[in-house]
Amino acid sequence: MNSVVILIIGLGLMSLGYFIYSRFISEKIFALDPDFKTPAHEFNDGVDFVPTNKFVLWGHHFTSVAGAAPIVGPAVAVIWGWFPAFLWVVFGTIFFAGVHDMAAIWSSVRNRGLSIGAVSGIVISKRARALFSVVIFLLLLMVNAVFAVVIAGMMIKTPSAVVPVWGALVVAFFIGQAIYRWKLNLPLVSLIGVVALYLLIYIGPMVPVVLPSEMMGLPANAWWIIFLFVYAAVASILPVWMLLQPRDYINGLQLFIGLIVLYVSFLIYQPEIVAPAYNTDLPANTPSIMPLLFVTIACGAISGFHGIVATGTTSKQINKETDVRFVGYFGAMGEGMLALASILAATAGFATLVDWQAVYHSFGQGGAAAFITGGAAIIHEGVGISPELSATMLTVMAALFAGTTMDTGVRLQRYIFQEWGEQYNIKTLKKGPPATIFAVACCALLAFGAGGLDGSGGMIIWPLFGTTNQIMAGLTLLVVSVMLLKAGRRVWYTLIPMVFLLFMTVIALLLQLKQFYAQGNWLLIVLDIIILACSILVILESVSTLKRFWPKKASS
Numbered sequence: 001m002n003s004v005v006i007l008i009i010g011l012g013l014m015s016l017g018y019f020i021y022s023r024f025i026s027e028k029i030f031a032l033d034p035d036f037k038t039p040a041h042e043f044n045d046g047v048d049f050v051p052t053n054k055f056v057l058w059g060h061h062f063t064s065v066a067g068a069a070p071i072v073g074p075a076v077a078v079i080w081g082w083f084p085a086f087l088w089v090v091f092g093t094i095f096f097a098g099v100h101d102m103a104a105i106w107s108s109v110r111n112r113g114l115s116i117g118a119v120s121g122i123v124i125s126k127r128a129r130a131l132f133s134v135v136i137f138l139l140l141l142m143v144n145a146v147f148a149v150v151i152a153g154m155m156i157k158t159p160s161a162v163v164p165v166w167g168a169l170v171v172a173f174f175i176g177q178a179i180y181r182w183k184l185n186l187p188l189v190s191l192i193g194v195v196a197l198y199l200l201i202y203i204g205p206m207v208p209v210v211l212p213s214e215m216m217g218l219p220a221n222a223w224w225i226i227f228l229f230v231y232a233a234v235a236s237i238l239p240v241w242m243l244l245q246p247r248d249y250i251n252g253l254q255l256f257i258g259l260i261v262l263y264v265s266f267l268i269y270q271p272e273i274v275a276p277a278y279n280t281d282l283p284a285n286t287p288s289i290m291p292l293l294f295v296t297i298a299c300g301a302i303s304g305f306h307g308i309v310a311t312g313t314t315s316k317q318i319n320k321e322t323d324v325r326f327v328g329y330f331g332a333m334g335e336g337m338l339a340l341a342s343i344l345a346a347t348a349g350f351a352t353l354v355d356w357q358a359v360y361h362s363f364g365q366g367g368a369a370a371f372i373t374g375g376a377a378i379i380h381e382g383v384g385i386s387p388e389l390s391a392t393m394l395t396v397m398a399a400l401f402a403g404t405t406m407d408t409g410v411r412l413q414r415y416i417f418q419e420w421g422e423q424y425n426i427k428t429l430k431k432g433p434p435a436t437i438f439a440v441a442c443c444a445l446l447a448f449g450a451g452g453l454d455g456s457g458g459m460i461i462w463p464l465f466g467t468t469n470q471i472m473a474g475l476t477l478l479v480v481s482v483m484l485l486k487a488g489r490r491v492w493y494t495l496i497p498m499v500f501l502l503f504m505t506v507i508a509l510l511l512q513l514k515q516f517y518a519q520g521n522w523l524l525i526v527l528d529i530i531i532l533a534c535s536i537l538v539i540l541e542s543v544s545t546l547k548r549f550w551p552k553k554a555s556s
Contacts, residue, residue, distance in 0.1 A: 001273045003348040006082075007266050010090050010340045014333050017094030022329040025099055026322075029484065029493055030106045036321040039113030047239045049113060049316045053186065054323040056179070059252030060245050061314045061331040064408035065101070065306045066255075066401045068150055069299035070339040072367045073466075075346040077296045079360045080289045081278035082347045088293055089343065092301025093336030096497045100473055102328035103480040103494055104307040108315035109324065110483075115412075116311040118419060120479045120538070123486070128541040129423075131534040132475065133416065136308055138531065139472055140413045142465045143305060144232070144443040145458025147406040150368075151399050152224035152455070158395040159208030160388070164200040165399045169231075171196045172247035180241045193250040194257065204392050218453055225447060225455040228406065233440045236411040237432045240317065244407055251400045256334065258397045262341050262375055265382025266348075275347035275356050286363040287511075291504035295466035300339025302501065304472020305405075306332065312412040338401075342371045349374015368398055413439035464527055467509045471535045474502035478542045485549045502539065506532070 026032045040051040052060075077085045104116060111119045117136050121129030155162050175193045178184045211220040218226075235243050299305070310328065318324060346366055350356040360366055376390035385393070414435045421429025428434045443458075450457030477498035481491045509532045516524040 001277065002270055003266055003273050003344045004270050006086060006273070007263065007340070007344060010086065011263075011337065013090050014093055014336055014340075017098060018329060018333055021094060022098055022102070022325055025102060025493060026325040026329075029489060030102065030324070031489070032106070032322045032324055034320050034322045036109075038109055038318045038321055039315065040317050040319060043113065043316075046241070048313075050239070050241050050245070051319040052241075052245065052317040054319065054326050055186070056245060056249045057314065057317050057319075057323065058327045058331055058334075059249030060240075060317070060408075061101070061248075061309065061327050062334040063248040063252045063255065063401060063404040064309045064313065065303065065331060066299065066335045066338060066405065068147065068368060068398050068402040068405075069303065069305075070335045071342045071371045071398055071401070073297040074300055074339045074342040075366045075368065075370045076364060077293055078275055078343055078346050078366065079279060079282070079286060079363060080293060081276050082273055082343055083277040084289060084293055085297060085343050086340070088297055088301050089336055089339045092297070093333055093339075096302035096473075096501070097300075097306070097332035097336060098329035099493060099497065100302050100477060101306050101310055101332040102324055104310035104476050105315050105318065105324045105328045106321070107480050107483055108311035109318055109321055113316045114311065115415060115419060116307050116476050116479060117416075119311065119483075120475075123479055123482050124538075124541050124545050128538050131538045131541075133420070134534050135468065135472055135475070135531060135538075137413070137416055138461075138527065139305060139465075139468050140308065140409055140416065141442060141446060142458065142461055142468065144406055144409045144413060144439075145446045146462050146465070147402045147409070148225045148228045148232075148443070148447060149221070149456050149458055151228055151402050151406070152221040154395055154399045154402075155209075155224050156211075156221055158392060159210045160205040160392045161395045161399055162204070162209035163207055164197070164204045164392070164396045165403065167200040168197055168251060168400060169243070169247065171200070172243055172250055175250050176242045176246035179246065190250070190253055193246075194253050197250060197254045198257075201393055201396055202389070204396070205388055222448075222453055222455045228403075229410075229440050229444055229447075232406055232410040233436050235407050236414050236436050236439070240313065244313070244411065245317070247407065248404050251404055252334075255338075255397050255400060258393060259337060259341055261383065261385075261393075262345070262379060265379045266344060267382075269378055269382035271348040271378055271381070273344070273348045274350050274353045275360075276353075283360070283362045291508045291511075294501070294504045295470050295508045297339065298466055298469045298473075300335055300342070302332075302470070302473050302497070303335075304469045304474070304476060307472060307476035308412055309408055312415050313408055341375070345375035345378060346370040347374075349377050372398065410436070410439055410443070413442070461524065461527060463512070464524060464531065467505055467512060467528075468531050470501055470505040471509070471531060474498050474505060475535065475538055475542075477501070478539065482542055482545050482549070485546060502535075506535070509535075 043049040117132040178189045379390040417435035447455040
């Protein structure tokens with residue numbers, strides 16, 4: 001199968017989803033109102049609540065939610081064949097992810113910019129809010145601890161990416177000043193920023209940065225993790241317009257351009273997909289495709305982390321409620337396009353089926369390495385960029401995605417601690433700096449306490465990320481469904497995806513529980529039970545609320 005055919009079909013269907021389906025949902029279901037006073041205007045504080053241009057905010061949302069997951073998940077899931085992964089990414093983006101992100105932002109905008117956990121307390125019950133908070137906290141803990149490890153690994157494996165990744169912070173700072181302080185023209189500022197980022201990518205291979213293998217008793221990757229946590233802590237308490245928002249925006253443009261370069265390379269080179277459409281010759285111990293496909297590919301089809309970002313930072317920056325469609329649905333669509341590129345790079349970036357099978361010799365193989373290796377080969381053949389520079393560009397793409405997600409993740413974890421401070425009247429936690437210290441301390445404790453000196457502790461609980469993430473997405477759709485029902489609106493467009501997702505994910509959690517028991521991994525057994533119990537209790541609370549409102553609304 002020629003990769004170009006799959007590329008055109010995938011992009012074509014996603015485009016129809018945006019221009020037709022998202023318009024229907026935004027107008028007929030959410031009834032987005034351009035005159036509604038958003039929290040960004042109502043509580044404008046210049047720090048967290050800031051009315052923002054929808055294009056700039058799209059960049060923040062897109063890069064914050066993407067991370068490395070839409071690259072890694074699809075590039076792992078193709079072991080079952082490229083066709084199931086393709087179907088889930090395309091139709092998951094259209095009917096699940098886009099609706100989910102719009103719904104989450106809308107629910108928060110209509111509730112003073114509160115997080116989805118706090119919204120559940122208003123819409124369902126205080127008990128649901130407490131249970132929701134546990135799931136959110138664990139998910140953020142996984143993301144922040146693990147992405148630090150992932151980025152550190154990229155810095156060590158590809159020293160040429162260090163200058164572009166860290167230099168992007170300087171570019172972002174000046175972009176923020178240019179937009180908000182100097183009031184310069186946005187297109188001009190965007191052009192200068194993108195050119196600066198690509199100059200850094202060009203310079204990167206010329207000045208590779210390699211830390212000593214050991215400093216003060218700590219290995220190099222541990223130092224990178226420490227640097228990342230310090231940076232994330234500082235970034236999380238700065239005003240969003242100063243670093244987080246412009247960093248996400250300019251990275252979003254750069255990453256989108258990188259996607260275009262990759263897609264153009266496909267069109268020129270037109271490589272054949274060497275992997276099977278449906279793999280019947282699976283390696284030993286590969287789990288069943290059902291239901292694991294739907295948790296292996298989370299980001300890129302639907303992801304609960306999106307709901308945390310959407311209601312944590314994005315909703316606080318919405319200028320007009322009608323911007324929710326562009327920021328939410330198109331932000332999710334951008335991630336779907338990245339996931340599609342990952343599928344194609346991981347299946348058409350190899351010379352032969354034998355070469356592909358050599359990489360995918362067991363479940364869990366492939367991932368970011370397959371995306372970077374396959375994508376770099378396609379870019380080299382398509383547009384003639386050297387393999388080293390192509391690999392650097394794709395590594396920087398992956399690292400910037402992971403970095404912007406970590407930035408937002410630490411800020412969101414700070415919000416969680418502040419919400420707990422408000423909820424339980426703990427004065428210390430109500431303030432930003434102490435809440436940030438607690439947030440980073442939890443991540444560092446997991447990274448170094450469970451992982452030792454190399455800081456890889458987050459990887460211990462990473463096996464639970466996929467199921468926790470998808471449970472979070474299902475619960476977010478559940479809260480929104482209750483909101484819609486209370487407002488007398490149609491709920492099927494959120495309720496059906498929610499039922500499907502929760503059904504698949506609960507089964508996956510039970511299968512994981514069996515696997516962890518067989519391995520004797522008691523830490524993961526306990527965490528799996530906690531997540532499963534909290535989720536079931538939130539579902540029961542929600543069903544009880546639905547029952548109270550369904551007959552009245554259904555008969556009206």
